Amino acid sequence: MRDLRNVYSPPKRINDSTYSIDVMAGANITDTITEAISVARGLDAAMQFEFNDVTVTGRSDSNPELIYRDWSRALNGYIGKNVGPYPNSVLTNEEEASDARVEAQNDRRRQERQLEAEEAQRRHNLTLEGALKTAPAKMTLRNKKAWKKTVAANTDAYGGGVISFAERWARLMEGRIANGDTLEECAEEAASMADNEGITGFMYGAAVSILAHVWVHGELLRRWHNLKTQIGTEGEKANKAGGVLNPALLGISVREE
Numbered sequence: 001m002r003d004l005r006n007v008y009s010p011p012k013r014i015n016d017s018t019y020s021i022d023v024m025a026g027a028n029i030t031d032t033i034t035e036a037i038s039v040a041r042g043l044d045a046a047m048q049f050e051f052n053d054v055t056v057t058g059r060s061d062s063n064p065e066l067i068y069r070d071w072s073r074a075l076n077g078y079i080g081k082n083v084g085p086y087p088n089s090v091l092t093n094e095e096e097a098s099d100a101r102v103e104a105q106n107d108r109r110r111q112e113r114q115l116e117a118e119e120a121q122r123r124h125n126l127t128l129e130g131a132l133k134t135a136p137a138k139m140t141l142r143n144k145k146a147w148k149k150t151v152a153a154n155t156d157a158y159g160g161g162v163i164s165f166a167e168r169w170a171r172l173m174e175g176r177i178a179n180g181d182t183l184e185e186c187a188e189e190a191a192s193m194a195d196n197e198g199i200t201g202f203m204y205g206a207a208v209s210i211l212a213h214v215w216v217h218g219e220l221l222r223r224w225h226n227l228k229t230q231i232g233t234e235g236e237k238a239n240k241a242g243g244v245l246n247p248a249l250l251g252i253s254v255r256e257e
Helices: 029-043 064-075 093-134 144-152 157-178 183-194 201-214 218-229 234-241
Strands: 012-015 018-020 046-051 054-058
Touching: 018 029, 029 046, 029 054, 029 064, 054 064, 093 157, 093 183, 144 201, 157 183, 157 201, 183 218, 201 218, 218 234
Parallel strands: 018 046
Antiparallel strands: 012 018, 046 054
């Protein structure tokens, strides 16, 4: 029997004729099917596993290609969520027609979701555009040299996305603060508003690190972020030490001595 420990759990007996394996992170479906059939051959029993909410059963003489075909069909909703161990070698005309109908429905749903997402993005962009019109035209810098150096160092799409988000975020917060809000009251909502490109958590942390060094309210933002992010007391410690939790590693946070 092959060693499955790196990707699969050891086989567990379900009953006298069937064992199961738990698929770990890092496995792929074709290898898992092959491994299950191999283990079934060694144990002289059926092997069962779940992959992406589809339960697959294989035996020593199962056809891995046919099992993969039906797994894909189940994944797409053409058939139920249990496949194997002996799929029909050829789909009937009725099965092919049913698969085609379901796929057409899937396509319509995908198109509807895409249109909904595009409309939501359009509304978000319009709201952001309106908010930026009432915000300061530029954020107020306390370290212009560091900001200029940071911008110049990040002209690629990823780093540039961080820069653009950070500037929009600071402008929105600065406008809210000028109207009487505290940073703590507006930072989270302003971040959501400023994000019109789908930034990652890493990019968010990078933006905090940048603004902490260059923006007029950066120190307040740093302290707010650390306390909001902490699980225990690490944010409090970072505030005392002058750091930022989960600091960016893009080389875009520049502290001028």
